[in-house]
Amino acid sequence: MPTIEDVAREAGVSASTVSYALSGKRSIRQDTRQRVLDAVERLGYLPNASARMLAAKRAQIMAVTAPLHPDTDQSAHMVFALEVTKAARAHGYDTLLLVDDDASEGMRRSAATALADGIVVLDVAAHDERADLARALNHPAVFIGIPDRTDGIVCVDLDFAAAAREAVDALVAAGRRRIGLISHPRTAVLRESNFPLRFRDAFAAHTRELGLSPAVAYPDLHAADRALEDLLAVLPDLDGLVLNTTEEVAQSALDGLAARGMTVPGDVAVVAAGVAFPTSRLSITLDTIPLDAAASCGKAVEILAGIVEDGLEAPGVTLIPPTYLSHGSVVPAAPRPA
């Protein structure tokens, strides 16, 4: 591999001139710059990464950490890791994947060894040890997801509350007033990430604001049938359904409606909101407010790059505004039989 000295010799200038010609940090005469660029081209020069890191105190690397609970579905987080990687690349960073069993070890190591300039934290739990670590570490970090305590850390996430309101509004606009929500399993709502709570609470508040009676049900781990039962007990003439749940449970809910002879969107208008899967994979393609990995990750990387490069003041919590995608599963209610 050629070094900067080789390029300098080839171009008939000094190494520092090559460096400045390539970085643009000092003015270089146009023809000199061109000779340097030609030499670079001819030799196929790329600066050695470690030398550059050492001298510039900048690695151009972002670490991304995904904890490794055996129970969670890995591939879901991996999609986020992928999106972070794409976004980071667009900002000129490479991405280091950290998946240690000890969630903190990788963060600590990549910070202490200056291997990465910043860290993107995925799959954030309500009580996440990595939040404390981030506060202590004095190393740029951005969380995708929001833990309970957000002081001293930087977070990005979909605005689940707004998503809930928008889902309700869409149903109400279609004349639906008996609206239920199928949320996540109770255990998940209580223990893990807190977005199900944010969604549920906004759903309840907003329906109440609109003079409706909120009905929320929690599915079992994989099936929605009992949840649907619960909903129908409270709202026998259910005509709107919000799904903030997994793909499996969503499909199960649709199956449950079909089994009861209830049509979508005729009898029940349905919208999936704050969900990570494309509804086109369901038996009926639903209107959806997606949890868009690319959007969250793009924003997170942008913020992180700003902190690293310009020492920008870190914004606290950044909420991504929801986007409503129409697929025909919400239409005006048929006139009710009198």
Place this chain on the structure above:
Amino acid sequence: MPTIEDVAREAGVSASTVSYALSGKRSIRQDTRQRVLDAVERLGYLPNASARMLAAKRAQIMAVTAPLHPDTDQSAHMVFALEVTKAARAHGYDTLLLVDDDASEGMRRSAATALADGIVVLDVAAHDERADLARALNHPAVFIGIPDRTDGIVCVDLDFAAAAREAVDALVAAGRRRIGLISHPRTAVLRESNFPLRFRDAFAAHTRELGLSPAVAYPDLHAADRALEDLLAVLPDLDGLVLNTTEEVAQSALDGLAARGMTVPGDVAVVAAGVAFPTSRLSITLDTIPLDAAASCGKAVEILAGIVEDGLEAPGVTLIPPTYLSHGSVVPAAPRPA
């Protein structure tokens, strides 16, 4: 962050002594080493990664490249990326995730800048430009998957041929002799990765060896029904079925059997072989010879670490022996009605 000089001062020795005490590359008196270790502990010292890389000409980083076709299911490859990361960590390496649209750009860059010591190549196609690149690059690389031309490159993959034979043997041992194979869609078989071919050819050869008439069918993109039809046209009294296909098609095949009133394993014994999904997710948990990401990735990383660290001669193609997992979907045939 403390430097090696800080540790040296704290321990009352020179920097080189600290280095040797930590690396073990020269003998250090026991009590001196202990003083160094204590100082390291007290200061929380971790060596700066870039300085270490620059001096040692070793990054302790492996790159993993997954090409970014929009059509392919990303999360599947991401599981491999995850397994590579885990295995690499166990060998003391971190993992750089490369997902450039231009599949080669990241490889070229990480090699030329010496950012990574080696590259693990995922999702290898039959004709993969990255194979040519690897030959040209003179940088350690291991492919997970096998392109058509394997000269000059290092590959690891499941032994699909052996898997096919083992699947057939299991069915034959259960007294099944009218055995069909549902492979991948024809287009995939011809254009993309070549393992479907390796599997199919071994299936055909081995059934023929055993005096059976091989029947192979190719599903449509998502459904197996026509393939099943094709199979039954050739083998009306099908009693053994091998699935080397996607989860979706496998489920569709089971549905097809059920729709025809054929029971598993009573009428038809079924085994899924060389498949990346757990058969427990199907409506019937099938005997399976899994395509085990952890096994392939572990082996690949081990080989790569050997090349990087000890300049080991690179083995050409390493085939992972298949493992048969029994789940009761292959049982002896009922006595045939005379």
Place this chain on the structure above:
DNA sequence: TGGCGCTGTCGAAGCGCTTCGATAGTGTGT
């Protein structure tokens, strides 16, 4: 007791880059 080989430690060089300060060269206003 002198020479020899070990063992344990140190100093210095060097990895390839960035960046600071110095300086030669150029043009401008007086």
Place this chain on the structure above:
DNA sequence: ACACACTATCGAAGCGCTTCGACAGCGCCA
């Protein structure tokens, strides 16, 4: 013609580590 500001370039220092060669101190054998 001279001082002055500016531009373009260079040399050298330094980032924090690894590693090589040197060598002091030691025990051992002759």
